[in-house]
Amino acid sequence: MADSAQAQKLVYLVTGGCGFLGEHVVRMLLQQEPQLRELRIFDLHLGPWLEELKTGPVQVTAIQGDVTQAHEVAAAVAGAHVVIHTAGLVDVFGKTSPETIHEVNVQGTRNVIEACVQTGTRFLVYTSSMEVVGPNIKGQPFYRGNENTPYEAVHRHPYPCSKALAEQLVLEANGRKVLGGLPLVTCALRPTGIYGEGHQIMRDFYHQGLRLGGRLFRAIPASVEHGRVYVGNVAWMHVLVARELQHRAALMGGQVYFCYDNSPYKSYEDFNMEFLGPCGLRLVGTRPLLPYWLLLFLAALNVLLQWLLRPLLLYAPLLNPYTLAMANTTFTVSTDKARRHFGYEPLFSWEESRTRTIRWVQAVEGSAQ
Numbered sequence: 001m002a003d004s005a006q007a008q009k010l011v012y013l014v015t016g017g018c019g020f021l022g023e024h025v026v027r028m029l030l031q032q033e034p035q036l037r038e039l040r041i042f043d044l045h046l047g048p049w050l051e052e053l054k055t056g057p058v059q060v061t062a063i064q065g066d067v068t069q070a071h072e073v074a075a076a077v078a079g080a081h082v083v084i085h086t087a088g089l090v091d092v093f094g095k096t097s098p099e100t101i102h103e104v105n106v107q108g109t110r111n112v113i114e115a116c117v118q119t120g121t122r123f124l125v126y127t128s129s130m131e132v133v134g135p136n137i138k139g140q141p142f143y144r145g146n147e148n149t150p151y152e153a154v155h156r157h158p159y160p161c162s163k164a165l166a167e168q169l170v171l172e173a174n175g176r177k178v179l180g181g182l183p184l185v186t187c188a189l190r191p192t193g194i195y196g197e198g199h200q201i202m203r204d205f206y207h208q209g210l211r212l213g214g215r216l217f218r219a220i221p222a223s224v225e226h227g228r229v230y231v232g233n234v235a236w237m238h239v240l241v242a243r244e245l246q247h248r249a250a251l252m253g254g255q256v257y258f259c260y261d262n263s264p265y266k267s268y269e270d271f272n273m274e275f276l277g278p279c280g281l282r283l284v285g286t287r288p289l290l291p292y293w294l295l296l297f298l299a300a301l302n303v304l305l306q307w308l309l310r311p312l313l314l315y316a317p318l319l320n321p322y323t324l325a326m327a328n329t330t331f332t333v334s335t336d337k338a339r340r341h342f343g344y345e346p347l348f349s350w351e352e353s354r355t356r357t358i359r360w361v362q363a364v365e366g367s368a369q
């Protein structure tokens with residue numbers, strides 16, 4: 001229970017607080033966490049928008065730092081009550097080496113855990129991913145599954161491998177004694193594909209559509225369902241889980257939660273059209289215009305081109321064998337574990353999430369002209 005003696009007493013640290021999700025978590029904490037005294041935002045690249053936050057009642061401390069540097073992480077964590085670790089390298093396009101992805105996502109997470117242990121921080125929330133479960137390399141569907149649904153989680157790609165390892169480290173750390181002797185309480189949230197204001201891939205699809213004369217061409221069958229969740233609801237779930245972890249440690253410690261809301265189950269492309277359609281784009285074709293084998297061939301060709309061009313430039317298109325497999329495999333969640341354990345209900349309805357995202361795409365359009 002939030003007793004009044006604790007009001008405005010807590011120090012939170014958000015790693016990756018200047019990223020797509022991180023910025024929403026930061027803003028949500030400032031709006032929805034009455035116990036906040038200081039909010040520390042740790043990121044490799046600090047955004048200029050942080051300045052506007054510094055005038056409010058909560059002390060906002062921006063820390064430029066690297067999660068792979070243990071001493072920088074320890075300095076940022078020292079004195080924090082709660083850490084929300086959302087920093088990570090999200091790369092499924094081959095922009096970064098597998099070693100770097102591992103270093104940031106796995107070693108970075110290890111550094112965060114060790115910093116909590118050494119400095120006495122007791123509560124750690126980790127932003128994991130649905131990719132920890134799947135889709136797997138066999139392309140098996142996961143249809144409206146929950147946290148207990150059996151599924152063969154087998155990965156080869158560096159990103160899901162790194163997220164799975166990092167999540168395991170976080171869960172195993174639950175119960176470790178931190179400085180002062182009390183136990184560390186950890187949990188992990190697994191968002192499905194996040195969308196909303198600031199979503200770079202949505203922006204890329206939008207610009208691609210504009211370049212193609214207001215059209216996008218269907219590549220994925222409409223029957224393949226892909227789980228999506230609005231960024232505001234993901235942020236809200238982080239705020240809520242961080243708060244409730246402090247009161248329900250026995251129930252929530254060491255647990256994983258899918259991060260979900262009421263966004264409809266649709267194919268990746270049809271879902272994007274919910275926003276891009278009202279912004280003037282059209283999805284051409286009721287069925288994929290190219291056969292799957294040809295898409296696979298083009299995806300493989302992109303890998304070859306990426307490799308050949310690497311000495312000259314970074315060629316990292318959206319289509320590669322991994323993203324094609326992802327988009328082509330049904331992966332949707334249906335669960336109420338977060339509601340049962342910590343009272344989560346989405347803060348934004350589907351209609352509001354959709355409206356906000358459309359407004360943002362329209363603003364992107366305006367700023368591009």
Ligand SMILES: NC(=O)C1=CN([C@@H]2O[C@H](COP(=O)(O)OP(=O)(O)OC[C@H]3O[C@@H](n4cnc5c(N)ncnc54)[C@H](O)[C@@H]3O)[C@@H](O)[C@H]2O)C=CC1
Binds near residue numbers: 089127
């Ligand atoms: N975008 C999505 O659909 C999903 C994302 N996630 C997870 O959510 C988290 C946030 O993802 P996004 O906001 O989409 O990515 P993002 O790339 O927009 O944000 C990541 C942030 O981490 C920071 N960062 C990267 N390397 C760092 C380092 N070495 N030290 C300190 N900061 C560093 C970046 O500067 C960036 O601000 C990630 O952990 C990702 O794995 C999980 C599920 C879905």
Ligand SMILES: C[C@@H](CO)CCC[C@@H](C)[C@H]1CC[C@H]2[C@@H]3[C@H](O)CC4=CC(=O)CC[C@]4(C)[C@H]3CC[C@]12C
Binds near residue numbers: 129219326
């Ligand atoms: C074949 C293309 C034709 O239009 C479509 C390619 C779409 C892909 C770029 C995306 C399809 C599925 C996405 C991923 C999924 O939403 C789950 C994710 C979880 C994360 O933790 C990070 C992001 C992502 C890997 C996301 C990335 C983009 C897709 C592969």
